[in-house]
Amino acid sequence: MLKQNNHSNRRIVLASRPKGAPVPDNLRLETADLPHPDDRQVLLRTVYLSLDPYMRGRMSDAESYSAPVAIGEVMGAGTVSRVVESKHPDYKTGDWVLNYGGWQDYSLADGKALKKLDDDLLAHPSWALGVLGMPAFTAYMGLMDIGQPKTGETLVVAAATGAVGSVVGQVAKLKGCHTVGIAGGQDKCRYAEEVLGFDTCIDRRADDFAQRLAKACPDGIDIYYENVGGAVFDAVMPLLNTSARVPLCGLIAQYNMQALPEGPDRLSLLMGLLLRKRIRIQGFIIAQDYAHHYDEFIQVMAPWVKQGKIQMREDIVDGLENAQQAFIGLLQGKNFGKLVVRVGNDSL
Amino acid sequence: MLKQNNHSNRRIVLASRPKGAPVPDNLRLETADLPHPDDRQVLLRTVYLSLDPYMRGRMSDAESYSAPVAIGEVMGAGTVSRVVESKHPDYKTGDWVLNYGGWQDYSLADGKALKKLDDDLLAHPSWALGVLGMPAFTAYMGLMDIGQPKTGETLVVAAATGAVGSVVGQVAKLKGCHTVGIAGGQDKCRYAEEVLGFDTCIDRRADDFAQRLAKACPDGIDIYYENVGGAVFDAVMPLLNTSARVPLCGLIAQYNMQALPEGPDRLSLLMGLLLRKRIRIQGFIIAQDYAHHYDEFIQVMAPWVKQGKIQMREDIVDGLENAQQAFIGLLQGKNFGKLVVRVGNDSL
Numbered sequence: 001m002l003k004q005n006n007h008s009n010r011r012i013v014l015a016s017r018p019k020g021a022p023v024p025d026n027l028r029l030e031t032a033d034l035p036h037p038d039d040r041q042v043l044l045r046t047v048y049l050s051l052d053p054y055m056r057g058r059m060s061d062a063e064s065y066s067a068p069v070a071i072g073e074v075m076g077a078g079t080v081s082r083v084v085e086s087k088h089p090d091y092k093t094g095d096w097v098l099n100y101g102g103w104q105d106y107s108l109a110d111g112k113a114l115k116k117l118d119d120d121l122l123a124h125p126s127w128a129l130g131v132l133g134m135p136a137f138t139a140y141m142g143l144m145d146i147g148q149p150k151t152g153e154t155l156v157v158a159a160a161t162g163a164v165g166s167v168v169g170q171v172a173k174l175k176g177c178h179t180v181g182i183a184g185g186q187d188k189c190r191y192a193e194e195v196l197g198f199d200t201c202i203d204r205r206a207d208d209f210a211q212r213l214a215k216a217c218p219d220g221i222d223i224y225y226e227n228v229g230g231a232v233f234d235a236v237m238p239l240l241n242t243s244a245r246v247p248l249c250g251l252i253a254q255y256n257m258q259a260l261p262e263g264p265d266r267l268s269l270l271m272g273l274l275l276r277k278r279i280r281i282q283g284f285i286i287a288q289d290y291a292h293h294y295d296e297f298i299q300v301m302a303p304w305v306k307q308g309k310i311q312m313r314e315d316i317v318d319g320l321e322n323a324q325q326a327f328i329g330l331l332q333g334k335n336f337g338k339l340v341v342r343v344g345n346d347s348l
Numbered sequence: 349m350l351k352q353n354n355h356s357n358r359r360i361v362l363a364s365r366p367k368g369a370p371v372p373d374n375l376r377l378e379t380a381d382l383p384h385p386d387d388r389q390v391l392l393r394t395v396y397l398s399l400d401p402y403m404r405g406r407m408s409d410a411e412s413y414s415a416p417v418a419i420g421e422v423m424g425a426g427t428v429s430r431v432v433e434s435k436h437p438d439y440k441t442g443d444w445v446l447n448y449g450g451w452q453d454y455s456l457a458d459g460k461a462l463k464k465l466d467d468d469l470l471a472h473p474s475w476a477l478g479v480l481g482m483p484a485f486t487a488y489m490g491l492m493d494i495g496q497p498k499t500g501e502t503l504v505v506a507a508a509t510g511a512v513g514s515v516v517g518q519v520a521k522l523k524g525c526h527t528v529g530i531a532g533g534q535d536k537c538r539y540a541e542e543v544l545g546f547d548t549c550i551d552r553r554a555d556d557f558a559q560r561l562a563k564a565c566p567d568g569i570d571i572y573y574e575n576v577g578g579a580v581f582d583a584v585m586p587l588l589n590t591s592a593r594v595p596l597c598g599l600i601a602q603y604n605m606q607a608l609p610e611g612p613d614r615l616s617l618l619m620g621l622l623l624r625k626r627i628r629i630q631g632f633i634i635a636q637d638y639a640h641h642y643d644e645f646i647q648v649m650a651p652w653v654k655q656g657k658i659q660m661r662e663d664i665v666d667g668l669e670n671a672q673q674a675f676i677g678l679l680q681g682k683n684f685g686k687l688v689v690r691v692g693n694d695s696l
Binding site: 057226229230233243248249250251254257259260261262263264265266267268269270271272274275276277278279280281282283284285288289 | 574577578581591596597598599602605607608609610611612613614615616617618619620622623624625626627628629630631632633636637
């Protein structure tokens with residue numbers, strides 16, 4: 001049974017900055033008073049909380065694309081919530097909304113930070129955090145705007161059963177690409193091929209991973225959608241074709257890195273490769289680079305989801321108190337599908 | 349006096365592949381019979397020969413964007429030539445043409461490999477190899493298509509008095525950028541500022557080069573036009589702004605590298621930077637990526653050159669027999685302006 005109640009607010013704050021991989025002590029569950037909405041604010045009860053790899057960056061105080069979470073501050077997160085009290089004319093008790101409520105039972109928001117869920121989503125509110133939300137939007141824009149898939153090209157993406165990778169592979173397939181996924185373990189690989197429709201999925205844990213990848217890409221790689229880095233990128237580099245495109249939205253394999261690896265220094269190797277092969281690599285952050293394309297994304301993706309052309313497996317963990325461990329597992333690839341914490345009940 | 353004559357053909361062939369920096373023995377001047385044109389061919393006498401850094405790549409047999417020159421084969425090069433004998437209906441004796449004639453006194457061509465010089469160029473035929481040719485085209489397309497300069501942005505380019513860098517800086521200035529050049533030595537820096545109009549030019553040989561570059565870019569770097577690599581890129585990296593663009597057309601500092609530098613391995617550092625700062629790096633080769641934009645380039649550049657808005661200093665070396673040493677000097681930055689060899693006289 002979910003522990004949320006209506007007279008206090010449990011929240012998970014950043015207790016200390018991780019050194020390398022986060023450990024449970026870096027996060028602390030604490031209980032605070034229920035907040036009260038001011039004029040033009042609403043009080044929201046979190047139902048679903050999205051856990052995503054980018055949150056690792058915000059736990060560090062190294063320079064990054066968004067401000068770090070302060071020590072003692074509630075961890076940020078996209079959430080699907082219900083309005084429990086409204087002092088805003090546009091929202092009423094019971095409304096389902098998408099907000100950036102953070103790792104907690106209750107949050108306050110003004111109208112600007114809120115978005116009512118479309119009717120389509122009411123049957124599956126958690127999809128607003130996945131297949132019709134930020135991860136799928138990230139997958140779609142990076143692939144379409146930077147990747148520019150063409151019929152017959154070969155696309156490779158890692159974390160192929162994850163929230164981003166699964167959509168990258170399915171959209172690329174719809175665009176006529178030969179799609180090669182990479183995932184951790186046989187179960188995920190089978191799912192990627194049988195359910196998500198990847199032409200092949202390679203187990204990144206295999207001893208001969210690089211050889212298998214090369215064999216799965218007999219015509220080289222035209223689009224490598226980069227969300228992991230590390231050993232996967234090492235295996236991808238020699239396979240990149242002339243005029244390849246590399247949309248870069250994440251580097252989960254290096255988020256916990258505390259020092260650069262030993263040499264030789266391959267920076268010049270990479271630059272030389274980009275020149276000789278005329279390759280484009282481009283980093284992007286969905287909210288900053290593509291927010292104005294959101295409606296376009298939904299208009300394309302919602303019908304695909306409705307028609308079953310795009311699927312996203314969800315890995316739902318019950319209880320805010322289990323969020324820390326779930327997040328630590330996410331960085332280790334333990335989740336199988338889009339990781340969501342069910343913080344509260346659907347019903348009011 | 350230029351040694352070209354009309355009964356034999358001097359030519360410079362690749363004698364051996366360089367190990368590291370090219371040495372004179374890697375190239376050999378030899379004399380062959382004058383070639384004779386077949387039907388629909390023309391015999392051309394080289395007047396100007398273009399020497400460019402990309403030729404270093406073709407001396408190696410490592411994988412590159414174009415096939416290597418074979419041992420014993422004439423070194424390739426863009427040339428401005430005059431027709432001395434024509435069996436092609438579209439060309440007559442005396443015509444000035446742009447061709448890829450190579451490092452030799454005479455060459456044969458069919459109509460497809462030739463381009464008559466526009467009337468505008470007849471007063472300055474060598475400009476077809478520089479300010480109205482491949483180097484300026486490289487500068488313009490990389491800057492405009494990938495760099496996408498906007499008023500008020502900061503652009504940095506190295507080899508600022510060279511064939512590519514000088515045009516990058518001047519076009520960026522016309523587009524309203526704050527332009528920072530990098531060059532080797534005080535004379536070149538003064539020229540870059542006083543004649544080419546760079547806002548600042550930094551001597552790459554200065555002990556405190558990185559500090560000077562940072563000081564010259566108080567608002568960071570929005571566009572880094574990459575044509576050198578090495579220590580310049582190292583100094584540029586920490587200054588790159590969010591959403592910076594890095595057109596990549598050359599890496600002269602690493603062409604002679606025989607092994608990767610010692611560690612740490614900064615590949616993950618670069619990838620992390622591209623992600624956090626949402627940077628675009630894109631390699632390109634002018635002939636392969638932008639040939640279809642040539643007319644557009646000339647329509648913009650020719651008036652600028654005529655009006656004196658874009659200048660390119662030429663460094664003209666007399667005599668084919670001096671091409672080897674001039675090319676070795678080019679890779680060391682000894683040239684001052686676009687390096688051209690005057691192989692023959694202008695007059696027929």
